[in-house]
Amino acid sequence: MTTSAITVREEKQGFLPWLWMWLTTVDHKKIGILYLCGAGLFFLIGGIEAILIRIQLSVPQNDFLVGSTYNQVMTMHGTTMIFLAAMPAIFALLNAVVPLQIGARDVAFPFLNALGFWLFFLGGLILNVSWFLGGAPDGGWTAYAPLSTEFLGSGMDFYILGLQVAGAGTLMGGINFLVTIINMRAPGMTFMRMPLFTWTALITSALILFAFPALTVGLFFELFDKVFGANFFNSVNGGNGVIWEHIFWIFGHPEVYILILPAFGVISEVVPTFAKKRLFGYTSMVFATVLIGFLAFMVWVHHMFTVGLGPMANSLFAIATMAIAIPTGMKIFNWMFTMWGGQVHYTTANLFAVGFIPTFVLGGVTGVMLAVPAADFQYHDSYFVVAHFHYVIVGGVVFGLLAGLFYWWPKMFGKFLNEKLGKVTFWFFFFGFHVTFFPQHFLGLMGMPRRYFTYLKGDGLATGNMISSLGAIGMAIAIILLLINIVMTTANGKKAKGDAWGFGRTLEWSIPSPAPEYNFAQTPLVKGIDPLWKAKMEGSHKVTPAEPLGDIHMPSSSILPFLMSLALTVASFGFIYADQSGTALNAGSLIFAGIGVALLFLMMLIHSLKDDHGYHIHKHEIIEAEREAE
Amino acid sequence: MKKKWQHLLRFLPLVALMALLSACGKEGVSALKPMGDEAHEEAKLMILSIAIMVIVVLVVGIIFTYVVIKFRKRKNQEEYIPRQVEGSAVLEVIWTVIPIILLAILAVPTVAKTFSVSDTTSKSVKKDALVINVTANQFWWEFEYPDQKIVTGEEVVIPKGQDVIFKLTSKDTTHAFWVPALGGKVDVNPGQTTQLKLEADKEGTYSGRCAELCGASHALMYFNVKAVSKADFKSWVSEMKAGPSDPTSVSAKQGQELFKNNCMSCHAVGNKDAGIAPNLTNFADRQNIAGFLDHNKKNLEKWIWDPQAEKPGATMPKRGANNNLSKDQIQQIADYLFTLSVKQ
Numbered sequence: 001m002t003t004s005a006i007t008v009r010e011e012k013q014g015f016l017p018w019l020w021m022w023l024t025t026v027d028h029k030k031i032g033i034l035y036l037c038g039a040g041l042f043f044l045i046g047g048i049e050a051i052l053i054r055i056q057l058s059v060p061q062n063d064f065l066v067g068s069t070y071n072q073v074m075t076m077h078g079t080t081m082i083f084l085a086a087m088p089a090i091f092a093l094l095n096a097v098v099p100l101q102i103g104a105r106d107v108a109f110p111f112l113n114a115l116g117f118w119l120f121f122l123g124g125l126i127l128n129v130s131w132f133l134g135g136a137p138d139g140g141w142t143a144y145a146p147l148s149t150e151f152l153g154s155g156m157d158f159y160i161l162g163l164q165v166a167g168a169g170t171l172m173g174g175i176n177f178l179v180t181i182i183n184m185r186a187p188g189m190t191f192m193r194m195p196l197f198t199w200t201a202l203i204t205s206a207l208i209l210f211a212f213p214a215l216t217v218g219l220f221f222e223l224f225d226k227v228f229g230a231n232f233f234n235s236v237n238g239g240n241g242v243i244w245e246h247i248f249w250i251f252g253h254p255e256v257y258i259l260i261l262p263a264f265g266v267i268s269e270v271v272p273t274f275a276k277k278r279l280f281g282y283t284s285m286v287f288a289t290v291l292i293g294f295l296a297f298m299v300w301v302h303h304m305f306t307v308g309l310g311p312m313a314n315s316l317f318a319i320a321t322m323a324i325a326i327p328t329g330m331k332i333f334n335w336m337f338t339m340w341g342g343q344v345h346y347t348t349a350n351l352f353a354v355g356f357i358p359t360f361v362l363g364g365v366t367g368v369m370l371a372v373p374a375a376d377f378q379y380h381d382s383y384f385v386v387a388h389f390h391y392v393i394v395g396g397v398v399f400g401l402l403a404g405l406f407y408w409w410p411k412m413f414g415k416f417l418n419e420k421l422g423k424v425t426f427w428f429f430f431f432g433f434h435v436t437f438f439p440q441h442f443l444g445l446m447g448m449p450r451r452y453f454t455y456l457k458g459d460g461l462a463t464g465n466m467i468s469s470l471g472a473i474g475m476a477i478a479i480i481l482l483l484i485n486i487v488m489t490t491a492n493g494k495k496a497k498g499d500a501w502g503f504g505r506t507l508e509w510s511i512p513s514p515a516p517e518y519n520f521a522q523t524p525l526v527k528g529i530d531p532l533w534k535a536k537m538e539g540s541h542k543v544t545p546a547e548p549l550g551d552i553h554m555p556s557s558s559i560l561p562f563l564m565s566l567a568l569t570v571a572s573f574g575f576i577y578a579d580q581s582g583t584a585l586n587a588g589s590l591i592f593a594g595i596g597v598a599l600l601f602l603m604m605l606i607h608s609l610k611d612d613h614g615y616h617i618h619k620h621e622i623i624e625a626e627r628e629a630e
Numbered sequence: 631m632k633k634k635w636q637h638l639l640r641f642l643p644l645v646a647l648m649a650l651l652s653a654c655g656k657e658g659v660s661a662l663k664p665m666g667d668e669a670h671e672e673a674k675l676m677i678l679s680i681a682i683m684v685i686v687v688l689v690v691g692i693i694f695t696y697v698v699i700k701f702r703k704r705k706n707q708e709e710y711i712p713r714q715v716e717g718s719a720v721l722e723v724i725w726t727v728i729p730i731i732l733l734a735i736l737a738v739p740t741v742a743k744t745f746s747v748s749d750t751t752s753k754s755v756k757k758d759a760l761v762i763n764v765t766a767n768q769f770w771w772e773f774e775y776p777d778q779k780i781v782t783g784e785e786v787v788i789p790k791g792q793d794v795i796f797k798l799t800s801k802d803t804t805h806a807f808w809v810p811a812l813g814g815k816v817d818v819n820p821g822q823t824t825q826l827k828l829e830a831d832k833e834g835t836y837s838g839r840c841a842e843l844c845g846a847s848h849a850l851m852y853f854n855v856k857a858v859s860k861a862d863f864k865s866w867v868s869e870m871k872a873g874p875s876d877p878t879s880v881s882a883k884q885g886q887e888l889f890k891n892n893c894m895s896c897h898a899v900g901n902k903d904a905g906i907a908p909n910l911t912n913f914a915d916r917q918n919i920a921g922f923l924d925h926n927k928k929n930l931e932k933w934i935w936d937p938q939a940e941k942p943g944a945t946m947p948k949r950g951a952n953n954n955l956s957k958d959q960i961q962q963i964a965d966y967l968f969t970l971s972v973k974q
Contacts, residue, residue: 066942067846067847067942067943068845068846068942068943070849071843071845071846071848138846139843140843144803144804144842144843146802146803146804146820147803147804147843147844147845150803151768151802151803151845152845235819235820235821235822236820236821240821240822241803241804241819241820242819242822275701275712276710276711276712277712277713277714277715278714278715278716280715280716280717280718281716281717281718281722282716282717283717284717284722306806306814306815306816306817306841307817307819307824308816308817308819308822308824308825310748311744311745311748311749314744314748315740315741315744315745318737318740318741318744319737319741322733322736322737323733325729325733326726326729326730326733329686329725329726329729330722330725330726332690333690333693333721333722333725334717334722336690336693336694336697337715337718337721339697339698339701340697340701341701341712341713341715342701342712343701343702343703343707343710343712344697344698344701344702344703345703346702346703354698357690357694358690358691358694361686361687361690361691362687365683365686365687366683368679368683368733368736369676369679369680369683371740372675372676372679372736372740372743372744373740373744374671374672374675374740374743374744374746374747374748374814375672375675375676375679375740375814376814377672377747377813377814377815377816378661378669378672378673378676378810378813378814378815380806380814380815380841381806381808381815381841381842382841442654442655442662445654445655445660445661445662445676445810446654446655446656446659446660446661446662446810447655447656447659447660447661447810447811447837447839449808449839449840449841449849450841450843451843451848451849452848452849453848453849454849454850455849456852456922458656459656459659459837460655460656460659460660461655537711
């Protein structure tokens with residue numbers, strides 16, 4: 001298996017070879033782009049659903065989307081945005097950046113990386129085809145039982161199996177990055193020299209490792225309740241729906257930090273870079289990140305203060321929740337003091353990063369308010385909560401992701417996004433966001449519960465809702481501008497150098513943009529924090545290599561990850577159609593599911609038995625490629 | 631005098647904040663216009679936490695604004711390299727310790743109030759409290775007074791100025807019981823009983839609603855809490871026990887017959903718990919149909935004709951499903967239902 005590297009890297013012409021390349025790639029940079037495309041697609045779908053929601057709620061007693069139809073749109077908006085847009089967007093950045101930041105040639109398990117992507121993508125498709133196959137899930141993204149298991153239609157089957165498949169992909173991704181970051185750092189890159197984005201990637205991966213299995217188990221319980229008539233959540237037969245709430249939030253709360261930590265990481269890269277100053281309080285930033293990850297598992301009951309667990313449980317979890325404000329506050333001040341005394345360049349990436357700070361503070365303080373159980377009895381499940389989590393997930397995660405996108409776009413694609421258009425995008429998004437979600441705090445306190453498809457004319461909620469809907473237009477315009485920007489610059493964008501912004505600090509900026517498929521011609525030697533900045537300050541424009549130039553060993557591409565995911569999709573549809581809700585089991589569908597599982601095992605067998613040693617890129621080809629890039 | 635005035639000044643920001651917040655929302659609906667003991671306690675906690683958070687936002691806001699303006703890149707500074715500061719132990723201790731202090735200030739009343747607001751079992755509370763059993767259904771509420779032995783639905787009558795302990799359970803899926811003007815909510819779980827204590831300061835109607843997604847018409851699962859004087863409550867109880875007087879008009883009498891033949895398998899009149907649909911003993915005295923529609927005959931006829939058109943997923947069969955009532959007959963039933971008053 002020593003396929004010549006030249007034949008692999010030569011561009012084959014035509015659509016089919018192009019498609020085959022993307023279906024079989026195991027290169028982390030290409031998989032990062034795939035994740036970005038998948039996340040982008042689902043982000044647009046989720047965004048359209050958001051607009052539909054705001055149309056329905058713009059005036060009282062509207063009849064645009066009523067009853068279950070609204071619940072489907074609302075459920076799919078939440079599920080899509082969390083699992084199919086935010087999560088893969090995070091994985092897009094992790095893939096595009098982490099191996100480059102630690103000076104590695106790829107992730108630890110390239111095959112698994114591809115498998116993780118295809119599981120996510122096909123899981124997302126399973127969820128979304130439900131629109132055409134009898135209706136989408138309508139039990140909320142939290143899928144509370146027994147509502148989801150006993151009182152709703154087949155839509156929830158798509159939720160359970162779609163998330164099961166996508167979740168398996170996420171778990172693989174998490175394990176992969178955990179191993180990559182622990183084992184594959186370049187010589188000299190100790191843990192305390194790791195860029196903060198990589199630190200957050202590490203902690204997020206650890207959270208995924210511990211949180212997602214809870215979701216997997218919970219989803220299996222719901223699946224068994226639905227398909228096989230098990231009674232995990234059926235109170236008539238001795239089950240208990242509150243157990244689902246615990247399982248879901250033991251996953252669900254860490255999930256929020258899985259999303260926000262990498263966003264913190266992005267801010268911790270973008271702010272120092274564009275202030276031309278090292279991150280203020282690096283050690284305490286690392287400590288705060290680890291602490292937030294640790295506390296993430298001890299606060300889930302604050303989602304359940306009104307369940308009736310009693311004042312003792314509520315008080316304990318209230319104190320634990322408040323404690324999270326301390327490390328988070330440390331981060332906010334460290335970012336501001338990174339800019340203090342620096343020279344702040346307002347590029348689009350930095351506008352999003354700087355805009356993140358006050359926005360996230362607003363989301364954070366309402367988080368502390370929600371930690372007060374007696375007051376939460378009023379806030380809980382009202383629009384106050386809706387406002388809060390949009391402040392942390394849009395104002396936090398999405399702002400962070402957009403900052404990261406504009407920042408690393410040149411590294412991923414070798415071209416800049418248009419800065420002027422980008423800045424307009426930022427201002428539309430920033431003001432659109434605050435106009436949409438700030439009034440929702442008040443709507444909640446004025447008595448508007450969450451997940452309401454309408455509100456009554458006389459309840460005094462009309463003005464706030466109208467303002468909120470108008471704000472959504474601003475956000476929509478921003479996203480349309482971003483799309484135009486991407487199309488325009490892809491066709492005709494400014495080319496980026498290796499150190500695209502001119503003041504890069506970390507290793508990813510020490511190699512050409514986009515990175516060659518082997519990343520580093522020579523593995524770098526890391527002598528401190530911000531190695532590229534250090535090298536530049538010492539007058540050199542290259543980070544010292546840790547090895548002589550030589551042949552580089554690469555993993556072969558494979559179609560198996562795609563086929564394995566396809567097999568699981570087949571199995572999923574078998575289980576979806578096996579749910580006859582109450583009547584006898586549908587044997588045909590179960591056999592279909594069995595075939596899917598059998599195919600999966602067959603392909604695992606093929607992968608295990610096939611001897612694949614990868615291939616080598618030869619020294620002279622590397623020299624040639626490096627010369628071309630300069 | 632001056633001293634007193636200065637003393638008051640210190641509370642000015644808090645008073646301003648309260649005034650600002652209480653300008654929000656409709657009386658009887660909004661949690662920002664608290665009308666009961668629990669709502670007052672919870673509002674005080676909200677104000678305290680908001681006040682602390684406003685301080686945080688202001689401090690961050692001032693530093694932030696200063697930093698983003700002062701340290702922006704100016705023209706002809708391309709070569710400038712800022713000093714690479716590692717951090718500052720003193721500063722980092724300050725912004726770790728101050729939040730801890732602020733949170734401690736918030737945590738003490740938080741724990742105290744969480745215990746006092748949730749207290750439904752101590753002797754002092756139980757002694758004078760009125761107990762009402764609540765059963766949540768998709769998508770309506772049943773209220774049973776176990777000590778008074780009366781049953782009603784969609785509108786619960788309580789005496790003002792007295793603690794009421796609601797004991798809640800669900801017939802189907804999870805719901806949540808929320809009367810924002812009177813206090814916080816509690817979940818209503820199938821197979822369990824949760825408790826909630828509320829009190830109303832004044833006579834009046836307070837709007838209640840379901841706050842946990844429960845299906846298609848979650849957004850229409852409203853109910854009313856009507857607070858009356860203690861004397862009025864007493865007489866209401868005895869009137870409920872006596873039941874409504876028989877109808878007098880021809881149309882209503884015919885309506886009563888039709889009701890017996892078509893509706894009584896689910897609905898009850900009198901102190902029986904039919905359990906499948908709301909008890910209608912005092913239907914004419916209520917303020918809404920199906921919990922949210924304006925209380926008039928036209929709406930009632932529309933509702934009987936096609937309940938799902940008003941409330942998707944409602945279990946009441948529409949006309950043509952298992953009855954073939956004519957428009958006239960439905961009118962007669964409506965006439966009858968509007969005689970179901972216990973007021974004397």
